[in-house]
Amino acid sequence: MNMHTKVQGKHGEFAIEAKGLIKRFKSGKNYVEVLKGVNFDARHGDLTMVMGPSGSGKSTLIAALSGLLKPEAGRVDALDVDDMWKLSSGRLDKFRLDHCGFIFQGFNLFPSLSALQQVTTVLKFQGLTPDQARKRATLALEEVGLGHRLHQRPAALSGGEKQRVAIARALAKDPQILFADEPTSALDGENGQVVIKLLRRAATEHGAAVICVTHDPRLEAWADRVIHIEDGVIIDDQRRIPNPEAVLASH
């Protein structure tokens, strides 16, 4: 693991705490309550997994926690920010850029950029010089095993490689909070294993608070904590001892 930067928050400290989150969507004439007063927290160094059936509110919860979707009620305290949703949208964007990493199922890569450029673009936004950005991006891509694919565009990469580029892009800035939404669902067992191990390492070695939404019960083996959500309510929250050497069987 590269040692160039470290998350400031200590292992075990809260990275994010949310209270009373309520989110409603309009459905015809009515409103559907998708988050029904959710309390949530996640700690540095933990891989916190959020599981639940389709439509239970997992993605909505991630969006409300990460400043992407404003809840109707409740508050989110993250790192040194009290009540994130009181920030202006510009400050909220800056907070996300500086401190949060995102990994989504669809990879969200730019078709015309090489693997290296996908990562350097974000780092340059953060204010690194082109030279610093290139060095840091190269390290991040090497860390996910793509040192030999730096100049390939997404069309030339496999699904697993694309997801690893997305992870390198998220990890290159050493996010203090890493949000992953179904990061392995488009991958086979072998590539899924690579990805979940990278998330595990982001927590253990970088000290990030990794919050991973998944349907996939096989990923529980790597988690420090498994939270179950059903119908907009957290119904279970268990700490467990992760097994970083677990093997992900194919579906």
Ligand SMILES: Nc1ncnc2c1ncn2[C@@H]1O[C@H](COP(=O)(O)OP(=O)(O)OP(=O)(O)O)[C@@H](O)[C@H]1O
């Ligand atoms: N923008 C929206 N407008 C209206 N309804 C929405 C919107 N986003 C989500 N919903 C509804 O909110 C509910 C919860 O959605 P959400 O995506 O949070 O669930 P999920 O647990 O992540 O599901 P999945 O595992 O299928 O991704 C669903 O019933 C969905 O249809």
